[in-house]
Amino acid sequence: MMKKRIAVLALIIWLVLIIAFMVLARTLDLEIFFVLWLIGILIIIELVSDASSVPGYLRYLRYVIAAGVIIFGAIVALKIMEILNR
Numbered sequence: 001m002m003k004k005r006i007a008v009l010a011l012i013i014w015l016v017l018i019i020a021f022m023v024l025a026r027t028l029d030l031e032i033f034f035v036l037w038l039i040g041i042l043i044i045i046e047l048v049s050d051a052s053s054v055p056g057y058l059r060y061l062r063y064v065i066a067a068g069v070i071i072f073g074a075i076v077a078l079k080i081m082e083i084l085n086r
Contacts, residue, residue, distance in 0.1 A: 004057060007048045014040040031075055038068045 018036045022028050042065065049058055 003048045004055075007044050010044050011040060014044075034068075035072060035075070038065075038072055041065065041068070 015037060018033060018040075022033065041061075045058065045061060045065065
C-alpha cells in the first residue's frame with residue numbers, strides 16, 4: 001500500500017512540475033503535457049512494479065498505459081502527416 005501512495009504522490013508532483021514549467025514558458029500544449037504524463041507514468045509504474053507479484057491496481061493501470069500508447073501513436077502519426085503536408 002505504501003508503494004501505491006508513493007507512486008500517486010510522485011505522479012502528482014511530476015504533473016505539477018510539468019504544468020509549472022509550461023506556465024513559466026507561456027506555452028500550454030495538451031500534446032506535450034500528454035506525452036510527458038505518459039513518460040512519467042511509465043517510469044513510475046516500472047519503479048513500483050515487482051517482478052514476482054502484480055497487484056490488482058497495476059493490472060488496471062496497464063490498460064490505461066496501453067490506451068496512452070495508442071493515443072501517443074496517433075499524435076506521432078498526425079505530426080508526421082503535418083510535416084509531410086508542408
